[in-house]
Amino acid sequence: MSAITRVGGPASRMWRGRPALSPGALKGETVWHALIPVAILSLVILIAPVLAPYGGTDVNPVGALQSPSPDAWFGTDEIGRDVFSRILIGIRTSWFAALGVILLGTIIGGLIGAIAGAFGGKVDMVLMRITDLFLSLPAPVLAIAVIAAMGPSLRNTLIALSIVWWPWYARIVRGEVRALAARPHAEAAQLAGVSRTRLVLKHLLPGAAAPVIVTMSLDVGNLILALAGLSFIGLGAPPPAPELGAMSARGLQYLFGHPWVPIAPAAAVALLALAANLLGDAINRRLDQRTTR
Amino acid sequence: MTGTGPVLDVQDLHVTFASSGGDVHAVRGASLQIAPGEVVGLVGESGSGKSVLGLTALGLLPRKPEPRLEGVVLLDGLDMITATDEDMRARRGTDISAVFQDPMGSLNPSMRIGAQVAEAAGGATDEEVAEMLAATGIPEPEHKARAYPHELSGGLRQRVMIAMALSRHPKLIIADEPTTALDVTVQAKVLDLLAAASRERGVALLLVTHDLGVAARICDRIAVAYAGRIVEEGTAAQLLQQPHHPYTVGLLASRPRLDGSIAGGDLPTLPGRPPDPRLPLAGCAFAPRCPAADAQCAGPLAIHVNGERRNECHHPGVLTRWPEGGPHAGRRDPILLKAPNPVVAPAMVRGVPPEPAVVVRGAVREFERPKPFPFAKRPAPFTAVAGVDLEVPHAGSVAIVGESGSGKSTLLRMIVGLLEPTAGDVTLGPGAPPQMIFQDAGASLTPWMPIGKQIEERLAALDVPSSERGARVAATLEAVGLPAEAQTAVPRALSGGQRQRAAIARAIAVPPALLACDEPVSALDVSLAAQVLNLLCHLRETLDIALLFVTHDLAAARAVADEVVVMQRGEIVERAATEDLFTDPQHPYTRELLAAVPEIHAMAVPA
Numbered sequence: 001m002s003a004i005t006r007v008g009g010p011a012s013r014m015w016r017g018r019p020a021l022s023p024g025a026l027k028g029e030t031v032w033h034a035l036i037p038v039a040i041l042s043l044v045i046l047i048a049p050v051l052a053p054y055g056g057t058d059v060n061p062v063g064a065l066q067s068p069s070p071d072a073w074f075g076t077d078e079i080g081r082d083v084f085s086r087i088l089i090g091i092r093t094s095w096f097a098a099l100g101v102i103l104l105g106t107i108i109g110g111l112i113g114a115i116a117g118a119f120g121g122k123v124d125m126v127l128m129r130i131t132d133l134f135l136s137l138p139a140p141v142l143a144i145a146v147i148a149a150m151g152p153s154l155r156n157t158l159i160a161l162s163i164v165w166w167p168w169y170a171r172i173v174r175g176e177v178r179a180l181a182a183r184p185h186a187e188a189a190q191l192a193g194v195s196r197t198r199l200v201l202k203h204l205l206p207g208a209a210a211p212v213i214v215t216m217s218l219d220v221g222n223l224i225l226a227l228a229g230l231s232f233i234g235l236g237a238p239p240p241a242p243e244l245g246a247m248s249a250r251g252l253q254y255l256f257g258h259p260w261v262p263i264a265p266a267a268a269v270a271l272l273a274l275a276a277n278l279l280g281d282a283i284n285r286r287l288d289q290r291t292t293r
Numbered sequence: 294m295t296g297t298g299p300v301l302d303v304q305d306l307h308v309t310f311a312s313s314g315g316d317v318h319a320v321r322g323a324s325l326q327i328a329p330g331e332v333v334g335l336v337g338e339s340g341s342g343k344s345v346l347g348l349t350a351l352g353l354l355p356r357k358p359e360p361r362l363e364g365v366v367l368l369d370g371l372d373m374i375t376a377t378d379e380d381m382r383a384r385r386g387t388d389i390s391a392v393f394q395d396p397m398g399s400l401n402p403s404m405r406i407g408a409q410v411a412e413a414a415g416g417a418t419d420e421e422v423a424e425m426l427a428a429t430g431i432p433e434p435e436h437k438a439r440a441y442p443h444e445l446s447g448g449l450r451q452r453v454m455i456a457m458a459l460s461r462h463p464k465l466i467i468a469d470e471p472t473t474a475l476d477v478t479v480q481a482k483v484l485d486l487l488a489a490a491s492r493e494r495g496v497a498l499l500l501v502t503h504d505l506g507v508a509a510r511i512c513d514r515i516a517v518a519y520a521g522r523i524v525e526e527g528t529a530a531q532l533l534q535q536p537h538h539p540y541t542v543g544l545l546a547s548r549p550r551l552d553g554s555i556a557g558g559d560l561p562t563l564p565g566r567p568p569d570p571r572l573p574l575a576g577c578a579f580a581p582r583c584p585a586a587d588a589q590c591a592g593p594l595a596i597h598v599n600g601e602r603r604n605e606c607h608h609p610g611v612l613t614r615w616p617e618g619g620p621h622a623g624r625r626d627p628i629l630l631k632a633p634n635p636v637v638a639p640a641m642v643r644g645v646p647p648e649p650a651v652v653v654r655g656a657v658r659e660f661e662r663p664k665p666f667p668f669a670k671r672p673a674p675f676t677a678v679a680g681v682d683l684e685v686p687h688a689g690s691v692a693i694v695g696e697s698g699s700g701k702s703t704l705l706r707m708i709v710g711l712l713e714p715t716a717g718d719v720t721l722g723p724g725a726p727p728q729m730i731f732q733d734a735g736a737s738l739t740p741w742m743p744i745g746k747q748i749e750e751r752l753a754a755l756d757v758p759s760s761e762r763g764a765r766v767a768a769t770l771e772a773v774g775l776p777a778e779a780q781t782a783v784p785r786a787l788s789g790g791q792r793q794r795a796a797i798a799r800a801i802a803v804p805p806a807l808l809a810c811d812e813p814v815s816a817l818d819v820s821l822a823a824q825v826l827n828l829l830c831h832l833r834e835t836l837d838i839a840l841l842f843v844t845h846d847l848a849a850a851r852a853v854a855d856e857v858v859v860m861q862r863g864e865i866v867e868r869a870a871t872e873d874l875f876t877d878p879q880h881p882y883t884r885e886l887l888a889a890v891p892e893i894h895a896m897a898v899p900a
Contacts, residue, residue: 194754203742
């Protein structure tokens with residue numbers, strides 16, 4: 001199609017009529033705009049606990065194991081805590097923990113990938129072999145090791161996940177930077193006298209933004225599941241913190257008598273992961289459209 | 294089947310694609326007939342609808358966006374517009390076949406050549422395959438049949454495609470830019486092969502090309518496409534010697550030629566651009582660009598038919614020569630561009646002849662070859678440039694010509710400093726360091742950075758104070774003929790010609806002593822190419838920039854260079870003043886290059 005709509009010619013008179021190949025490009029839209037829906041969802045999740053009718057750790061032994069009712073929508077657990085309130089808080093924890101790991105992974109991985117890609121040669125080789133080393137670590141085993149060494153806490157879980165997560169970003173960024181560095185535009189910028197730092201920051205790294213954002217957005221769902229999994233086997237925040245995986249695990253014993261106790265938090269994890277994946281797909285499609293025109 | 298009727302009969306064909314910005318009218322009422330055994334050229338610039346017409350005849354239009362087809366396309370009696378996919382598939386190969394620009398994209402990379410030819414032929418023995426390959430001039434056909442596509446050169450691959458296209462004795466071959474990606478000497482041979490194959494076997498050939506010279510070399514009849522219509526049609530001789538439609542006149546004139554035009558003189562250019570394919574057309578589509586247009590031209594189309602000849606001009610034949618010069622960008626005040634900073638000013642010492650822009654002495658460049666397998670001995674390095682001496686005088690213009698693999702681009706990259714020479718010296722003259730113009734302008738601009746910023750970077754790198762940069766950027770854009778809006782546009786929002794101008798703007802924002810150009814116009818349409826060549830010549834004169842111009846296009850070299858250097862296999866085999874080289878070539882390789890250029894002879898249109 002581009003061959004058919006392509007037009008040529010110099011003078012400014014022609015400027016107005018030419019078909020915009022990419023409307024976004026003309027409006028000054030950047031790839032970062034694709035993240036606006038994520039920001040909106042994050043805001044909703046951030047303020048959602050305000051709606052919680054009770055505190056997340058408010059104990060009420062008299063009202064233990066109540067069935068769902070207008071007072072407690074998802075019922076109460078074995079020591080009378082409101083499951084709905086705990087889920088709202090748990091969602092916030094999971095969501096921002098996932099974003100935190102991704103952000104940390106992007107920063108560390110992006111830095112290492114950019115350095116490896118921009119310098120090439122020995123620097124590239126050493127950095128990428130280190131990256132491979134981390135990639136080869138099995139995530140759950142490493143998490144168990146870190147938590148065994150440092151004690152169970154949400155912070156330690158996040159550290160463990162970040163250690164296994166950043167290498168993916170390092171590889172993506174390094175690959176994009178190397179591919180872009182081989183393009184004539186990098187040589188042209190070099191000939192124009194652009195400094196090496198500026199070349200990497202302004203002429204190479206922005207090209208990696210689209211694939212990184214796509215990976216980030218598709219990773220949110222994965223991380224929510226990974227976090228819930230670790231927390232389910234007791235490697236998350238210690239009780240009484242409201243955490244979805246842990247809530248589900250501790251509620252399992254009531255599965256037959258009071259199913260809302262384990263199932264409600266599990267369903268929340270599933271819904272949150274689904275929402276994250278749908279969002280990721282939407283961002284993927286949108287950026288894909290931009291890059292393929 | 295029908296025997297005497299045309300093998301392809303296109304009548305009033307309209308092809309429309311739906312797009313988000315409105316319907317795109319790719320073909321707007323084109324009619325074309327091809328008789329059995331006839332060789333017809335369909336010539337036009339990008340966007341003229343020529344390729345869409347060819348694809349429609351093949352039944353190979355893209356499904357997405359869905360095209361709307363109106364009119365009649367009869368392929369030996371079968372209407373390809375209403376035919377079912379199965380009918381069309383049955384016809385492809387037996388009645389009609391195609392040769393495309395990129396043979397690598399059409400061949401299966403994981404299948405041996407012989408097997409692919411046999412498949413295209415609908416089953417053939419090894420001997421038959423070898424015969425078919427031999428018939429297209431492939432040396433050692435039995436041996437080559439066992440090769441994979443990537444083991445063959447571009448020219449050989451295209452010959453394989455032709456062998457496949459001929460394998461089932463079709464009645465019509467549609468060749469869409471079959472030689473555009475090939476070197477000039479190979480191009481000539483492949484064209485001659487196509488023409489000979491078609492004549493010997495009585496196969497009709499529709500040659501779709503942007504290059505009138507290519508069509509002129511082999512075609513009986515030529516049709517010129519513009520804005521989705523065939524604006525002029527006639528025998529090759531009639532059309533080239535006495536074009537009736539002003540667009541044909543303009544196309545002929547803007548082609549750099551081997552004879553006639555003198556370096557430094559402007560090539561005539563077609564002002565403006567083709568009409569927006571999304572807008573409806575009233576009257577003659579070419580009128581807004583036509584020097585001979587008047588009020589009548591906006592009226593209903595005037596179609597003149599006279600025997601073989603047909604044209605859609607309201608005043609056919611009124612324009613016999615394209616007006617000289619024409620409105621061409623870059624005529625504006627270039628003074629602002631003069632470097633205000635003495636450090637980067639071109640060296641002009643009164644009375645002393647200025648130092649050359651670059652002197653190359655004994656330059657050698659080798660590339661290491663990869664080991665064939667681990668622990669193997671590393672093979673001897675490949676020598677791309679084998680000891681070259683070259684000098685580009687101050688504000689001079691030197692063209693390096695040669696085929697791909699001749700080392701001309703490697704030499705250029707050593708001169709601008711993108712590659713270190715393995716041996717020898719490159720000594721640059723005083724002034725701002727050299728800049729380079731790349732073949733693919735789009736790829737040479739950073740995709741996400743506005744044009745203005747990219748030009749500014751160049752100014753910042755040479756310490757132009759930030760208060761002056763805005764004005765300098767604006768002046769530079771104007772000097773290369775870009776509108777001020779280009780400053781905030783990203784490269785994607787520009788057309789191909791505009792991108793090349795933007796790349797030139799960055800290179801000359803601070804005039805360098807030497808501007809190295811690597812095939813700067815080979816990706817552009819003829820009329821755009823002429824504009825860019827003119828712009829380069831003009832900048833050289835006004836800014837005292839020396840040009841070093843690498844090209845495989847001898848005509849373009851003639852249009853811009855004072856001196857031409859011919860390279861073959863990493864060595865300079867001939868160097869001469871431009872006129873001498875073209876009138877009296879010494880080296881056999883130079884003669885071969887010159888003979889291979891598709892040239893339009895005996896034209897009535899003066900350059």
